[in-house]
Amino acid sequence: MRVLSGIQPSGRFHWGNYFGAIRQYIELQEGNEVYYFIANLHALTSTRDKELLEQYTLDAALDLLALGVDPDRAVLFVQSDVPQVCQLFWLLLAITPMGLLERCVSYKEKRAQGIPADTGLFAYPVLQAADILAYDAELVPVGEDQKQHIEVTRDIAGRFNHLFGETFVLPRAKILQEAARVPGLDGQKMSKSYGNTIEVFDEPSVIRKKCMRIVTDSRPIEEPKEPEGDHLFQLYSLFATAEEREEMAATYRRGGFKYSDVKKALAEKAAAFFESARQRRQELEADLPRVRQILADGAATARRKAEEVLRRAQEAAGVYRSKGL
């Protein structure tokens, strides 16, 4: 199976990114052909600081490698290193109905947050479609918030195939039920734009501080509580074994516990969970030339594949290419 996914370098990765997406990237390396990239062109729709964008792009590579993306098994690259994707983007843009993009929730949400509506933001899902279709990806591991974008990709690919003949593979999303929408400190979806995140590489003391800020209700300690739908319990479950989760669920139902104790247990588990990745990250940080080489090698492989698909799409649509080019 050919697998592809992208992640924006718009700050340090948080638990939602890890459990919703990155953990899947790592699992899918086994037995699949996998492509993972840092979506720096998408990040341009929100990051307008040159130094930050450059730094976050490299940070994202370090984070992914430290968390277990293995360059011997995965093609890891930066989006902007594959210009074929931007060429494909135009071929797709030319046949994408406005209405399809007007319905996209992420565009509507960002507008509601007051992010100015540049055309890049509006056309964002078409660039994402180009990302996916350029590698003939069949499976796209993501969190639930990206589901609509994968559906849009299918719609665009289907339309192109209908107009010009079978050209693109129709991908499907792979979403982990238990981490489809990881909650943040306030119970809403964990997201940088809501300011409710805990970062994967936060220091243990910071993790603890943030965990203590998780919003809980003010019911009396002795009152029995339902673990289902409780976001503190949901976060705890991400790090706990099945047994520990059951034990915690039983504690909730019995009542007589303090939320602050659950928060402390969560902070401890989370810090331990990411400890080895934190160490690996430090080692990688000391060898940036190696990291840059991994990205360059990944880009070369990705370009070859994207070039093949771009050529196929151009031929299908009758887009001219001079001989020998």
Ligand code: TYM
């Ligand atoms: P991005 O950078 O916002 O998020 C990266 C991945 O993390 C997942 N995620 C979550 N999953 C569960 N719970 C959460 N609270 C949570 N927050 C984030 C996202 O679903 C995503 O899988 N448009 C994409 C980047 C992209 C892309 C692509 C993805 C560009 N091209 C092609 C797949 C294929 C984005 O903004 O993800």
